[in-house]
Amino acid sequence: MADSTSQSRSRDLDKLLLRPGNLVGSTFEPGTQLREDIKEIVRVLVIGAGGLGCELLKDLAFSGFRNLEVIDMDRIEVTNLNRQFLFRLGDVGKPKAEVAAKRVMERVSGVDIKPHFCRIEDKPISFYNDFSIIVLGLDSVEARSYINSVACSFLEYDSDDNPREETIKPMVDGGTEGFKGHARIIMPGVTPCFECTIWLFPPQVKFPLCTLAETPRTAAHCIEYAHLIKWDEVHSGKTFDPDYPEHMQWVYSEAVKRAELFGIPGVTYSLTQGVVKNIIPAIASTNAIISAVCSLETLKIVSGCSKTLTNYLTYNGVEGLHTKVTEFVRDKDCIVCGPGVLIELEVSITLKKFIDLLEDHPKLLLTRVSVTYRGDNLYMQAPPVLEEMTRSNLDLPLFELMSKTPTDIVHVTGAAGKGDKKQSCSRKLRVVFKGVGVTDMDMAGGA
Amino acid sequence: MAEPKVKYDRQLRIWGEQGQAALEKASICLLNCGPTGSETLKNLVLGGVGSITVVDGSQVEVGDLGNNFMVDESSVGESKAKCACAFLQELNDAVKAKFIEDCPEQLIETNPSFFSQFTLVIATQLVEDSMVKLDRICREANIILIFARSYGLMGLVRISVKEHTVIESKPDHFLDDLRLNNPWPELRRFTETIDLNTTDAVVHKHTPYIIILVKIAEEWAHTHGGNLPSTREEKRRFKDLIKSKMITMDEENYKEAMEASYKVFSPRGIGPNLQKIIDDSCIEVDSNSSDFWVMVAALKEFIANEGGGETPLEGSIPDMASSTELYVNLQKTYQAKAEADFLVVEQRVRNLLEKIGRDPASISKANIKSFSKNARKLAVCRYRLVEDEFNSPVQPELQKYMTDEDYGTAGGLYILLRAADRFAVNYNKFPGQFDSEMDEDISRLKTTAVGLLNDLGCNSSALSEDLINEMCRYGASELHAVAAFVGGVASQEVIKLITRQFILMSGTFIFNGIDNKSQLLLL
Numbered sequence: 014m015a016d017s018t019s020q021s022r023s024r025d026l027d028k029l030l031l032r033p034g035n036l037v038g039s040t041f042e043p044g045t046q047l048r049e050d051i052k053e054i055v056r057v058l059v060i061g062a063g064g065l066g067c068e069l070l071k072d073l074a075f076s077g078f079r080n081l082e083v084i085d086m087d088r089i090e091v092t093n094l095n096r097q098f099l100f101r102l103g104d105v106g107k108p109k110a111e112v113a114a115k116r117v118m119e120r121v122s123g124v125d126i127k128p129h130f131c132r133i134e135d136k137p138i139s140f141y142n143d144f145s146i147i148v149l150g151l152d153s154v155e156a157r158s159y160i161n162s163v164a165c166s167f168l169e170y171d172s173d174d175n176p177r178e179e180t181i182k183p184m185v186d187g188g189t190e191g192f193k194g195h196a197r198i199i200m201p202g203v204t205p206c207f208e209c210t211i212w213l214f215p216p217q218v219k220f221p222l223c224t225l226a227e228t229p230r231t232a233a234h235c236i237e238y239a240h241l242i243k244w245d246e247v248h249s250g251k252t253f254d255p256d257y258p259e260h261m262q263w264v265y266s267e268a269v270k271r272a273e274l275f276g277i278p279g280v281t282y283s284l285t286q287g288v289v290k291n292i293i294p295a296i297a298s299t300n301a302i303i304s305a306v307c308s309l310e311t312l313k314i315v316s317g318c319s320k321t322l323t324n325y326l327t328y329n330g331v332e333g334l335h336t337k338v339t340e341f342v343r344d345k346d347c348i349v350c351g352p353g354v355l356i357e358l359e360v361s362i363t364l365k366k367f368i369d370l371l372e373d374h375p376k377l378l379l380t381r382v383s384v385t386y387r388g389d390n391l392y393m394q395a396p397p398v399l400e401e402m403t404r405s406n407l408d409l410p411l412f413e414l415m416s417k418t419p420t421d422i423v424h425v426t427g428a429a430g431k432g433d434k435k436q437s438c439s440r441k442l443r444v445v446f447k448g449v450g451v452t453d454m455d456m457a458g459g460a
Numbered sequence: 461m462a463e464p465k466v467k468y469d470r471q472l473r474i475w476g477e478q479g480q481a482a483l484e485k486a487s488i489c490l491l492n493c494g495p496t497g498s499e500t501l502k503n504l505v506l507g508g509v510g511s512i513t514v515v516d517g518s519q520v521e522v523g524d525l526g527n528n529f530m531v532d533e534s535s536v537g538e539s540k541a542k543c544a545c546a547f548l549q550e551l552n553d554a555v556k557a558k559f560i561e562d563c564p565e566q567l568i569e570t571n572p573s574f575f576s577q578f579t580l581v582i583a584t585q586l587v588e589d590s591m592v593k594l595d596r597i598c599r600e601a602n603i604i605l606i607f608a609r610s611y612g613l614m615g616l617v618r619i620s621v622k623e624h625t626v627i628e629s630k631p632d633h634f635l636d637d638l639r640l641n642n643p644w645p646e647l648r649r650f651t652e653t654i655d656l657n658t659t660d661a662v663v664h665k666h667t668p669y670i671i672i673l674v675k676i677a678e679e680w681a682h683t684h685g686g687n688l689p690s691t692r693e694e695k696r697r698f699k700d701l702i703k704s705k706m707i708t709m710d711e712e713n714y715k716e717a718m719e720a721s722y723k724v725f726s727p728r729g730i731g732p733n734l735q736k737i738i739d740d741s742c743i744e745v746d747s748n749s750s751d752f753w754v755m756v757a758a759l760k761e762f763i764a765n766e767g768g769g770e771t772p773l774e775g776s777i778p779d780m781a782s783s784t785e786l787y788v789n790l791q792k793t794y795q796a797k798a799e800a801d802f803l804v805v806e807q808r809v810r811n812l813l814e815k816i817g818r819d820p821a822s823i824s825k826a827n828i829k830s831f832s833k834n835a836r837k838l839a840v841c842r843y844r845l846v847e848d849e850f851n852s853p854v855q856p857e858l859q860k861y862m863t864d865e866d867y868g869t870a871g872g873l874y875i876l877l878r879a880a881d882r883f884a885v886n887y888n889k890f891p892g893q894f895d896s897e898m899d900e901d902i903s904r905l906k907t908t909a910v911g912l913l914n915d916l917g918c919n920s921s922a923l924s925e926d927l928i929n930e931m932c933r934y935g936a937s938e939l940h941a942v943a944a945f946v947g948g949v950a951s952q953e954v955i956k957l958i959t960r961q962f963i964l965m966s967g968t969f970i971f972n973g974i975d976n977k978s979q980l981l982l983l
Contacts, residue, residue: 024523
């Protein structure tokens with residue numbers, strides 16, 4: 014009863030990729046060519062080699078992808094071992110990306126995984142453009158927002174404000190917390206980007222300092238008092254480091270003292286760590302579930318072998334098991350995935366003046382701005398060599414630097430936001446010079 | 461901290477040390493270690509279950525290298541159980557791992573007592589006939605059973621246990637047990653010491669909302685013939701009354717009081733879920749009753765007597781704007797009442813135990829305390845025998861699942877998976893297993909599925925041709941990502957079953973990997 018394919022490694026996947034179906038994507042062309050393209054041509058970037066990342070690398074390797082890369086700045090910790098199944102006790106202290114890549118390659122022959130042990134901001138923007146699809150296994154809103162802004166910066170619109178298909182960089186994003194999680198697909202310009210639905214991730218509520226100082230009521234208040242107020246009072250100038258056990262121990266014992274003083278129960282060392290490090294509980298099963306959805310959706314987006322998720326899945330396993338698919342809609346005025354923020358300029362304006370202008374622009378509020386135009390660095394804040402090389406451009410008119418193009422897209426990176434809430438981002442600007450070339454200046458449609 | 465405690469830190473924050481201890485005591489049997497089985501067990505080994513026994517009679521084939529992480533190149537031709545067991549052991553050396561090279565179907569037929577040694581059996585990739593047989597064996601021996609199956613882009617997870625009772629269900633959103641609409645004498649006395657009309661602005665803005673609401677509710681009842689607000693208009697006026705007490709508009713405690721005013725309006729007494737539990741026939745306890753039902757019987761007595769229609773008080777309060785002193789004293793008032801209620805419940809439990817001829821001390825104080833504290837959140841889950849579901853599913857439900865827009869695909873997949881198993885009995889292969897017979901298989905599967913629906917007394921017109929086609933396309937393939945999903949769900953439910961925390965999924969879960977509109981079917 015042996016079939017010709019039963020001796021093939023792709024025995025099971027072939028059923029999905031080689032056979033036609035009726036419930037498939039419009040681009041689906043089943044056959045060995047498709048299987049080979051997934052193997053040879055498609056390049057997938059996995060962001061994060063943690064709870065989701067480990068699962069994603071395994072699942073993607075078994076979904077026919079051969080060219081994978083993974084980026085993660087963290088090293089392995091003991092607390093990872095209850096779910097990050099590619100790591101062993103002996104790996105503690107080693108870079109996650111490197112160990113994860115090695116383990117999957119050892120087990121799944123033929124797959125190539127290139128690890129990057131660095132911050133996502135350390136890679137040039139162009140690095141991200143080399144991938145067919147980006148899969149996010151992250152635990153921070155800031156990192157998601159950054160990758161989203163990078164992927165959306167590649168998006169170009171045609172003259173009718175429709176996204177150019179070849180510039181769409183698809184993303185698949187997963188996230189978990191305890192028994193809960195989400196998976197979504199982002200097709201910039203087509204489905205809502207991370208920023209369009211940023212309200213799904215409300216900012217974390219911090220305790221007011223006056224509560225901590227004057228009216229503590231809970232164990233967490235006592236801990237945050239020791240962590241945020243008492244530490245600085247006692248250790249002038251020394252920064253608190255949550256990874257130093259002595260530091261944590263000190264905060265714990267101060268919190269205990271304060272709790273006793275006020276008659277507040279419940280301060281434990283474990284809670285102290287949880288509050289100070291903002292620990293999110295995490296288990297293997299939820300990571301497996303969410304990563305599986307993300308990997309399957311990645312395969313579907315690339316191959317068209319089935320329908321795709323439209324476009325957001327929430328999962329909750331606390332009470333029974335609930336999954337829900339919601340079709341969110343784009344924010345047409347989104348400054349990240351829209352056609353670009355319209356900036357009207359005089360032809361005489363210098364690059365320096367242009368950069369200053371972005372700082373005060375109400376939609377942008379960008380500081381430490383670097384500017385690129387059609388892949389060329391016009392001005393770079395870092396590294397120092399590049400800064401020096403591009404510094405002389407600052408006094409030149411932007412119009413000249415853009416080869417006197419009357420209107421075009423300029424990419425800028427920098428820090429967005431006010432005060433201490435700044436975060437790295439990439440923005441696309443639609444620069445229009447006044448009084449040249451185009452007479453119809455109504456370029457703002459949809460911007 | 462010791463290393464194991466650090467290793468499990470992120471999960472201890474979810475199910476605590478008691479939950480972890482239960483996992484470490486559990487002995488788990490896995491039937492078939494293809495990707496679905498391996499992935500299920502992987503998540504459990506990582507979490508630190510006591511022991512695993514992997515049962516599989518097959519050898520590793522080249523095809524397995526493309527979907528199973530627990531085998532590798534060097535394992536081809538070797539026992540799959542042995543290879544998977546060794547790789548699973550690598551994940552956590554605290555787990556005792558062993559394997560048995562035996563075909564699960566054979567074990568089910570010839571050695572039913574084999575399963576009695578385990579806490580729980582995870583049966584993966586079994587076809588209908590073996591499922592039914594194993595289910596009878598495990599039900600008889602009172603062994604917890606969970607089925608998991610991956611098939612192309614679909615999957616199925618089904619728990620089977622006669623009864624599973626939960627004390628610590630840890631629901632996400634549950635109304636705080638504050639008794640604002642029904643304060644007990646000590647709470648009332650405590651609030652009497654506070655004057656909301658104080659002119660001291662600092663005291664005024666540090667009065668916790670519990671006190672504000674109890675006092676204002678009392679004031680309202682006084683002027684409304686003893687009733688609390690019930691109509692929308694009354695509720696609005698109640699909020700206005702709260703607002704009128706504010707000295708300045710930025711008093712956090714009063715803002716919180718307005719937001720929490722619905723807690724005053726909520727009905728007194730117990731909710732429908734708990735009512736159903738205390739009305740269950742199991743509360744007629746005898747010496748064979750479980751601890752849970754003995755405690756429920758005691759709880760019912762408490763509610764009818766000392767509780768005055770209410771459960772024992774939970775005893776905790778949420779954080780709220782307040783002076784430290786008032787908050788701490790308020791907390792103590794709630795804790796004292798909870799402790800007093802618990803002592804009454806405990807006495808009733810001990811009396812009942814004596815009455816049914818059991819040692820009155822046979823249920824620990826800690827258990828009764830936890831029960832008393834969680835009385836409002838108790839949960840009871842029961843599952844039909846798989847055989848009963850298969851032979852006589854709840855008909856209106858099945859009909860709904862077949863035609864409803866939201867359920868349609870999942871309902872169709874459920875029927876087609878069962879039809880595929882019937883198909884396999886008749887044709888000795890699964891539909892679409894071989895490329896050359898696709899067209900015949902599609903029409904044969906359709907005939908089989910229509911026959912099945914007719915047997916179940918269900919209209920077959922809603923069965924989608926596209927879905928039949930899709931099932932044949934899958935050809936019984938076991939895709940890794942689908943297996944990872946199904947295994948993830950199965951392992952999650954195993955953890956709930958063993959820790960006796962959280963609420964189990966009810967019914968049969970159908971994973972729909974086509975558009976992710978998965979469903980729980982209550983059949």
